[in-house]
Amino acid sequence: MPEIARLKRSTGCFELDFVEREATPEWAMKLGIRLHLTGLSLSNTVSELERFGVDRCRSTVHNWVQKAGLQPTEGKSPDHVAVDETVIQIDDQRYWLYAAVDPDRNEFLHVKLGTAQNLGLSEIFLGELREKHDVSEAVFLVDGAQWLQEACRRHGLRFQHETHGNRNAIERLYKELKRRTDQFATHFRNLEPATAETWLLAQAFCQNQLI
Numbered sequence: 001m002p003e004i005a006r007l008k009r010s011t012g013c014f015e016l017d018f019v020e021r022e023a024t025p026e027w028a029m030k031l032g033i034r035l036h037l038t039g040l041s042l043s044n045t046v047s048e049l050e051r052f053g054v055d056r057c058r059s060t061v062h063n064w065v066q067k068a069g070l071q072p073t074e075g076k077s078p079d080h081v082a083v084d085e086t087v088i089q090i091d092d093q094r095y096w097l098y099a100a101v102d103p104d105r106n107e108f109l110h111v112k113l114g115t116a117q118n119l120g121l122s123e124i125f126l127g128e129l130r131e132k133h134d135v136s137e138a139v140f141l142v143d144g145a146q147w148l149q150e151a152c153r154r155h156g157l158r159f160q161h162e163t164h165g166n167r168n169a170i171e172r173l174y175k176e177l178k179r180r181t182d183q184f185a186t187h188f189r190n191l192e193p194a195t196a197e198t199w200l201l202a203q204a205f206c207q208n209q210l211i
Helices: 002-008 026-037 042-050 058-068 119-132 146-154 165-183 193-209
Strands: 080-090 093-102 107-114 139-142 158-161
Touching: 026 042, 026 058, 026 193, 042 058, 058 193, 080 107, 080 119, 080 146, 080 165, 093 119, 093 165, 093 193, 107 119, 107 165, 107 193, 119 146, 139 146, 146 158, 165 193
Parallel strands: 080 139, 139 158
Antiparallel strands: 080 093, 093 107
């Protein structure tokens, strides 16, 4: 799979802060995380690790992804930020996935999973985004969602209503993130929303590494 080969070349793209508590070599954990995030099921990831003499179960690989705390790199200063939300299915529940994307670089800045589509969650999402990135001078590209526009006003952020153009970047990235979620549908059985959000943040990190 081309995505796996590309991400495997990024050997220094993330660090693991929990390795001192693990018996598995760090290189094996990083390989397992990369393989799973770029498309292999947990079972196939375990099989690949066995080829290197590393015998671990599926839940162990899942826990590595959770513990790694991967998410889009902080400290960016984009000129534009496209923000949107979309429905995402996790197990038998519907959630709202909020995302902020730098359309000029075609990369995720932040993602958040919520149980509703409203002003309160939109404000929280933009507040987290402001803590992670310098977006004070950015122009936010939003659609007709009034809650997103009002959240921008309350945070003192400049925005403009744009349906297509640069906002197409977020639609493309959403499509890929949904594809990955559908691919790992069985991975979400009886999964807590916070755990799913951690997994989605890791997927956003992974997608950014493949640009």
